[in-house]
Amino acid sequence: MWRRRRALLLRSPPSSSSTAASSCQHRRRHLLPSEEPLAVNRLARLFTSQAGSDCGNSQKPFIAFVLGGPGSGKGTQCTKIASDFGFAHLSAGDLLRHEIASGSEKGELILDTIKEGRIVPSEITVELIRKAMETSNANKVLIDGFPRCEENRIAFERIVGREPDVVVFFDCPEDEMVKRLLGRNQGRVDDNIETIKTRLKVFESLNIPVIDYYSSRGKVRKINATGTADEIFDAVHKLFSSLRF
Numbered sequence: 001m002w003r004r005r006r007a008l009l010l011r012s013p014p015s016s017s018s019t020a021a022s023s024c025q026h027r028r029r030h031l032l033p034s035e036e037p038l039a040v041n042r043l044a045r046l047f048t049s050q051a052g053s054d055c056g057n058s059q060k061p062f063i064a065f066v067l068g069g070p071g072s073g074k075g076t077q078c079t080k081i082a083s084d085f086g087f088a089h090l091s092a093g094d095l096l097r098h099e100i101a102s103g104s105e106k107g108e109l110i111l112d113t114i115k116e117g118r119i120v121p122s123e124i125t126v127e128l129i130r131k132a133m134e135t136s137n138a139n140k141v142l143i144d145g146f147p148r149c150e151e152n153r154i155a156f157e158r159i160v161g162r163e164p165d166v167v168v169f170f171d172c173p174e175d176e177m178v179k180r181l182l183g184r185n186q187g188r189v190d191d192n193i194e195t196i197k198t199r200l201k202v203f204e205s206l207n208i209p210v211i212d213y214y215s216s217r218g219k220v221r222k223i224n225a226t227g228t229a230d231e232i233f234d235a236v237h238k239l240f241s242s243l244r245f
């Protein structure tokens with residue numbers, strides 16, 4: 001039943017939209033308190049040197065959060081960074097879409113949330129990222145599209161016990177982002193104008209505060225995300241060449 005519904009929903013337009021403010025609060029309704037300490041323990045093992053199991057590496061991985069509005073070019077630029085600088089590319093959105101496609105119990109909730117342009121409960125996303133980091137065994141990681149809200153950020157930092165090394169912010173005007181999303185043509189359930197409007201509101205109200213927070217901590221590197229993908233990558237390449245990882 002759910003599988004048939006999922007197949008239908010994967011390409012259907014959104015049935016409703018909701019306010020940006022409710023997106024992060026979603027987490028509280030779905031939090032399973034018994035799961036949180038387990039995730040804390042697993043992540044603590046991943047990121048503390050005493051355990052010696054940091055993604056299979058003896059050192060903590062270098063972590064770059066890659067942020068920007070929907071359609072700002074995060075995924076496009078991450079592919080290029082991964083190829084030129086040897087980073088593992090972990091896209092939070094891709095991990096969530098794989099979870100939907102797997103037909104897991106959480107998939108239905110994730111799909112409903114993404115269809116509406118809202119943010120998935122943090123413990124689901126952090127757990128998917130944690131597993132992907134473990135599997136990748138990488139010492140340099142791009143985390144694309146995360147953290148999307150303060151609750152995402154706090155969950156990650158509390159569980160992992162550290163901040164990212166750098167936060168790359170692709171700064172793009174809204175009209176350009178809308179144009180790119182409507183032309184993306186990947187059959188995504190959230191690339192329609194109604195959901196895009198919500199995603200832009202969510203970005204402004206929930207993700208910009210995260211960028212402001214990391215700016216105040218001197219972590220943010222802002223990239224002008226207009227122009228061709230290659231022009232933007234020139235600036236990205238300069239930035240990554242200047243980082244020590």
Ligand SMILES: Nc1ncnc2c1ncn2[C@@H]1O[C@H](COP(=O)(O)OP(=O)(O)O)[C@@H](O)[C@H]1O
Pocket residue numbers: 068069070071072073074075076077180181183184185225226227228229230232
């Ligand atoms: N600089 C660019 N100029 C025009 N289109 C772009 C540019 N960068 C990416 N795109 C296209 O815009 C769409 C959104 O890009 P994507 O990398 O998926 O962004 P995001 O991950 O931030 O949503 C894709 O179809 C991509 O091919």
Ligand SMILES: Nc1ccn([C@H]2C[C@H](O)[C@@H](COP(=O)(O)OP(=O)(O)O)O2)c(=O)n1
Pocket residue numbers: 069070071074075092093094096114117118119120121125144145146147148152190199
């Ligand atoms: N940290 C995250 C990342 C994505 N999501 C959900 C909500 C987002 O609108 C969708 C799609 O994310 P994705 O990063 O793939 O989208 P864009 O690359 O910005 O177009 O996934 C989330 O809930 N939490």
Ligand SMILES: [Mg+2]
Pocket residue numbers: 074075091093145
């Ligand atoms: Mg993307």
